[in-house]
Amino acid sequence: RKEVEQDPGPFNVPEGATVAFNCTYSNSASQSFFWYRQDCRKEPKLLMSVYSSGNEDGRFTAQLNRASQYISLLIRDSKLSDSATYLCVVGFTGRRALTFGSGTRLQVQP
Amino acid sequence: GAVVSQHPSRVICKSGTSVKIECRSLDFQATTMFWYRQFPKQSLMLMATSNEGSKATYEQGVEKDKFLINHASLTLSTLTVTSAHPEDSSFYICSARDAGGTGLTDTQYFGPGTRLTVL
Numbered sequence: 001r002k003e004v005e006q007d008p009g010p011f012n013v014p015e016g017a018t019v020a021f022n023c024t025y026s027n028s029a030s031q032s033f034f035w036y037r038q039d040c041r042k043e044p045k046l047l048m049s050v051y052s053s054g055n056e057d058g059r060f061t062a063q064l065n066r067a068s069q070y071i072s073l074l075i076r077d078s079k080l081s082d083s084a085t086y087l088c089v090v091g092f093t094g095r096r097a098l099t100f101g102s103g104t105r106l107q108v109q110p
Numbered sequence: 111g112a113v114v115s116q117h118p119s120r121v122i123c124k125s126g127t128s129v130k131i132e133c134r135s136l137d138f139q140a141t142t143m144f145w146y147r148q149f150p151k152q153s154l155m156l157m158a159t160s161n162e163g164s165k166a167t168y169e170q171g172v173e174k175d176k177f178l179i180n181h182a183s184l185t186l187s188t189l190t191v192t193s194a195h196p197e198d199s200s201f202y203i204c205s206a207r208d209a210g211g212t213g214l215t216d217t218q219y220f221g222p223g224t225r226l227t228v229l
Contacts, residue, residue, distance in 0.1 A: 043203050043220040044154065087153070097144040098218060102153040
């Protein structure tokens with residue numbers, strides 16, 4: 001079983017749509033959670049951290065459910081510029097590296 | 111925000127040659143840097159953890175004699191792919207963790223990546 005699992009997609013949605021991505025992680029001792037965005041042939045960029053209380057940043061809302069070991073990302077009012085691969089990322093404090101999911105590809109269409 | 115640079119951004123080499131990739135944290139000190147590899151349409155896979163002043167820790171399946179890592183200062187780590195072969199062609203990305211951070215958020219900053227093509 002992969003440490004971090006995501007639906008690879010692609011999710012093809014029209015502009016203005018709301019889209020949700022889910023992710024599950026296997027290690028219950030994981031301590032930090034993130035969503036990264038990766039554009040084609042570029043490095044990943046941090047989109048937002050994810051907290052148990054849920055957090056929102058503009059059109060983006062992230063949620064963490066520790067009991068179910070489940071992370072979600074909701075994008076409202078999708079823009080063409082949101083087209084990218086969204087990586088679910090899990091980590092530990094300290095020196096350990098982050099563990100990346102394989103990503104969910106989003107294509108927003110005009 | 112914190113900036114991490116990588117050099118070169120792209121390299122094409124012949125089979126059997128060695129390639130060195132540099133990763134620098136430009137405006138912060140990084141006691142720990144990580145090297146990842148990403149094949150097309152796949153996730154980033156951690157290759158090794160580079161700790162300043164000590165030997166790197168390699169992930170299972172990564173040959174330490176083939177992928178030489180040096181982390182001589184708090185702002186520079188290098189990855190040398192020795193005797194490169196076509197199967198080593200990939201996107202190599204480094205990341206750095208801010209030594210001044212609290213550790214609670216474990217934020218890492220990524221370099222722009224190096225695309226290696228071995229002919």
